[in-house]
Each structure stands twice: as C-alpha cells, then as structure tokens.
Amino acid sequence: MVVRQTRLIAALLLGTIVALAAGSVLWLGTDHPMAIGRQDMSAGRAAMTFVGYATFWSFAFDRATRVRRWRRNVLRAGGVLATSWIGLLVLVLALQMMALADAMGHPVDREAGYAAVIAILLLVKANLLPKSRPAWFNGVALPIFAGDPIVWRRVHRSSALRLALLGAATLLVTIVRPPGIEPLPIVLRLLMAELVIASLHGLWLTHRPRLRPLTP
Incomplete structure (x- = not known):
C-alpha cells in the first residue's frame, strides 16, 4: 500500500518537474541563462538536467520496488523508503523552482x-x-x-x-x-x-x- 501511494506521489512530482521544465523553456527560451548551484547553464540544458535527475532517481526507486528478492525489504522499509524516494524528487523540484525564480528576476x-x-x-x-x-x-x-x-x-x-x-x-x-x-x-x-x-x-x-x- 505504501509503495503504491509513493509511486503515485512520485509520478505527480515528476510530472510537475517536467511541466515546469517545459514552461521555463517556452517562457524564457532555450538560451536564457540559469544558475543551478554554482553552475550557469542555458534554460534548455537546465530543463533537461532537472528532468534527467528526477527521472533517473524515480526510475531507480521504482525498479528497486519491483525486484522480487528485494520485495520483503522494500515492504519492511515502508515510510522511510517513501520519504527517501519522494524527498529526492522534492529536492530536485525545490532547486528547479529557485533557479527559475532567479532567472525571472527574483533572486533566492x-x-x-x-x-x-x-x-x-x-x-x-x-x-x-x-x-x-x-x-x-x-x-x-x-x-x-x-x-x-x-x-x-x-x-x-x-x-x-x-x-x-x-x-x-x-x-x-x-x-x-x-x-x-x-x-x-x-x-x-x-x-x-x-x-x-x-x-x-x-x-x-x-x-x-x-x-x-x-x-x-
């Protein structure tokens, strides 16, 4: 039950990250500079980076829940596993929103x-x-x-x-x-x-x- 709910929340977060990435490219253009951490990159590359990170981690956690010999450990992990999975996506989303705010003239x-x-x-x-x-x-x-x-x-x-x-x-x-x-x-x-x-x-x-x- 926890895994199913976590998978649904993760899918919603991933969808939000993809939508923000697409929206930032359409709004700012592909060449608009954006700062991610200590790096500067174009809005197009930043969008691909955010979506790539989120997709990779979501896929990795999802695959772990589907491996039969790991199933018992996944179920026993319960809420702590869910926190790690959702937390990583939340971190990507937070970084994405802060970079977007900075690019639009609202430094954070x-x-x-x-x-x-x-x-x-x-x-x-x-x-x-x-x-x-x-x-x-x-x-x-x-x-x-x-x-x-x-x-x-x-x-x-x-x-x-x-x-x-x-x-x-x-x-x-x-x-x-x-x-x-x-x-x-x-x-x-x-x-x-x-x-x-x-x-x-x-x-x-x-x-x-x-x-x-x-x-x-």
Whole structure:
C-alpha cells in the first residue's frame, strides 16, 4: 500500500518537474541563462538536467520496488523508503523552482533554501526512524545490522534524535543566517558523519552481550 501511494506521489512530482521544465523553456527560451548551484547553464540544458535527475532517481526507486528478492525489504522499509524516494524528487523540484525564480528576476538564496528543504526532510525522517523495521532500504546504518532487530532499534532511536537535532539546527541557521556561515555544506558533512556514527554504533552493539529489547 505504501509503495503504491509513493509511486503515485512520485509520478505527480515528476510530472510537475517536467511541466515546469517545459514552461521555463517556452517562457524564457532555450538560451536564457540559469544558475543551478554554482553552475550557469542555458534554460534548455537546465530543463533537461532537472528532468534527467528526477527521472533517473524515480526510475531507480521504482525498479528497486519491483525486484522480487528485494520485495520483503522494500515492504519492511515502508515510510522511510517513501520519504527517501519522494524527498529526492522534492529536492530536485525545490532547486528547479529557485533557479527559475532567479532567472525571472527574483533572486533566492539557493543554498539556504536547499538547506531548509533538507532540514524539513530530516525532521520527517527522524520521526519515522524509531518506528521502522530492519530492512536493507531502511534507516541510516549499514544493511548488515538489519538481521538483528534489537541492534537496529537501538541504533535508529539514537540516530533519530541526532537527525532531529540536525534538522532543527539547520532550520535555525537558515533563518538567522549568521555572517560567513553557509548551512548547506555543513549539513551535508554532518549527514555523512551520521552515517559513520550510526554504523559504528551498530558495530559496537553487536559485540555487547545480553542486549535487552527496547520497550515500544
């Protein structure tokens, strides 16, 4: 049920991205300059880039849900998988809208806007992690820990707290914007650090005897 709903939402998001890309080319022309991240490119190339990113990720997630030997893990991942799939498309759409606004003479702080979208997605994911079940496509630790539900729950309860704090701190920084601080590079580095911390936490727990199950 979750996969079917996610596929529908992803299709709507992909359609929106395609429509915005076509509309921006018709409105601005193919040669109008647009800024994507730190790159400048024509509106035509930008449209192809946005549609390409969105189509690739949507296709990749969709194919993963259709592989029979992965089916059990996909179903167990549930809402966390859905958040990742939809979240990537939302990020592409947010970047597309900010680039389009800038090209039409309404400059937007793209790095702050992008960081704010990531922060909101982190808060949503942090809320889902403690309720998630062990699966390859789930959580933030390495998949090798999916075989032990006790380790899995302990790792992801701790990770959920850290991700919630990271999301809240990122939102605060994007609103306050202290001089000289760029929130996007910082949050991306901290996310990579979280993957390492969660995996090391899981590795440490696997060597601890007599772990007691956590209460729901």
